[in-house]
Amino acid sequence: MVYKLVWENLKHRPVRTLLSSLAIGLGVTMMLTLVGVSEGMFRDQEERTRGVGAHIIIRPSGSSAIGITPPNINERLVGWAAEQPHVQQATGVVIYPLGGVSTVHGVDFQELSRMSDGFTFFEGGPFRQTQEAIIDEYYAKEKKLHAGAMVKILNRDWRVAGVFRGGKLARVMLPKPILQDVTATTGKVSVIYVKLDDPSRTAEVIAHFKQTLVDYPIYSMDELASQFSVNSLPELKVFIRVVMTLSVLFGFLVVFLAMYTAILERTREIGILKALGAGQAYVLGILVRETVLMAVIGSFFGIGMSYGTKWLLGTFIPASFPQAIVYEWWPIASGITLFGALLGVLYPAIKAARQDALESLSYD
């Protein structure tokens, strides 16, 4: 029965209820979008790394598993690696940061294509000349590029030779020798990808590599993939926590204001309930239920709006911020917001519960 009153109260002020719920939902959306973008970028990175088709990755000495590394592996190590037992193929890649989240990769296209079982081109094809680049579909969409167009990278103009299906190593690739030349890193690579004739021998081959390449971080593909998560980026964890705190604060403020005005205009109603024998807990319960209901509605809005941000990001900047929908975070984000909302209703609800029934009933 009390839920009817709660529901009618919310319906009585539809605009306030709607706006409050939307504002509560914004907190949910903030969290879901941040987590979704983080997760989306990790998944995308993992997919592209797996797309190379390698089993083992050799990174420069002193580097961590993820993050951009300066090209300082001697390129001759690629040839050495290719000759080791059970190695089918090895290829070196140069990675150069472009600022922000984007990078450009210098590759030997023929080697990379063979290792990754071939590229699919939507437009054009592989680069044939030195001043050519290939880009993936997402980069093409974000930058509105097509085969034959010119693109400026590292202050030079490159012709887009082809647009390929994403999920292969990188979004933007240049011929390796020219990138080495432009960035003055001739004879060096950033990463060596190694493909084996028998994947079950991965651990064995890594152990063998480590005997010679003592200082080099060497990972199996699975080890590397497990690094693509929030846990490997403490800064991101802090950032997510900041956004969580903001959401709690947001829910708190919205509900505090909404409920505070609600009880001011409902002094008479509260007086009536008390005259009927409602105790403090009953009055408190009504306002808390209203808040929970509003937070639940807000969470639905928030989840809905996170699909909206996914669409926006996916439409306008798909290469930079691919957003995933992370279902596990639906209850977490909703719970955090509910917590903020309950903090917000606390003071108004206690004030209402303590209100003197006669204040509103006797003076008319």
Added chain:
Amino acid sequence: MTEPIIGIRELRKTFRSGDVDVHALRGVDLAVERGEFLAIAGPSGSGKSTLFHILGGLTPPTSGTVLIDGQDLMKLSDSGRTNLRKKTVSFVFQKYNLLPTLTVGDNIEIARDIAHAKGPIDAQFRDVLEILGIHRKLDRKPRQLSGGEQQRVAIARAIVNHPAILLADEPTGNLDTENSSLVLDLMRSLNERIGQTILMITHNPEAAAFAHRIVQMRDGQLHAV
């Protein structure tokens, strides 16, 4: 003689507003028998409403004894006085005081919910709804009803939990003559049919005439008429 349902002795209530003391009740003595229909008349500001608020536990007395259905009001805690309103004492006000967002039926249901009443409405109360003439209007919102109808809903809500005492504070104060006599007729018939104890405040001598007995409040004291 059975024990009176209300026994008041030397009841005083002093309000302190700012630096002045307002002596709203200055030694009230009253005994009300079970099943009685009592009218309380008297000029505005004489302390009638204050007496009702004390009886309903909405405000504590300053001194004196008040026994309601065997309970000593002075000894009741805050929650004890809340419980008093759930089961023992109920109010009808001049302003009908219905919850505007709820239907008539839900206004009655919420009173049952507050009093933890279980199960469906009993047959006797269905008859009461019919007597009150609102049994066909349970789905309406209060604003869709006339003042007289709203007051009859307020009466229904007040007695749904079978309170020992019904306190009606100027129940016809906002009603025209026709609706007033309807409401007064109904209160008397509730009193006669189900033995409802009723205390009614009224300015109107014609209204007071519906009661068994009339007492007069003057300057915070009750006098027999």
